[in-house]
Amino acid sequence: MLPTHSRRDFLRTGSAVLAGVALHQTPGLLMAADTNKDTKPTPIPIVDTHQHLWDLEKLQLPWLENGGPKELNRNYLMADYLKATAGQNVVKTVYMEVNVAPSQQEKEAEYVLDLCQQ
Numbered sequence: 001m002l003p004t005h006s007r008r009d010f011l012r013t014g015s016a017v018l019a020g021v022a023l024h025q026t027p028g029l030l031m032a033a034d035t036n037k038d039t040k041p042t043p044i045p046i047v048d049t050h051q052h053l054w055d056l057e058k059l060q061l062p063w064l065e066n067g068g069p070k071e072l073n074r075n076y077l078m079a080d081y082l083k084a085t086a087g088q089n090v091v092k093t094v095y096m097e098v099n100v101a102p103s104q105q106e107k108e109a110e111y112v113l114d115l116c117q118q
Helices: 007-025 027-033 078-084 102-117
Strands: 046-051 090-095
């Protein structure tokens, strides 16, 4: 006579088998449990798709005038960005416009092109 198994036993065993297969197929998951402190995983390269930079000596930002957010009422330059993202493995960025005065849109484009050439 064959042994009988409950549905619960079947699901428990099946789950354990699937988890084992998944861990075997994806060695990166095992790295999280690795206790060897000398091993450091390679950081994933990041593309920051939303980067704002501005220099208030070069660009006029109307949204900062008349009570705009005081925390943002300063230059935010590439050096600030690099400091904020240090150690994050940001390899590329996408510049987002900063809502300059309409008369300065071309000047903003030139500012960004200069940043790209640095």
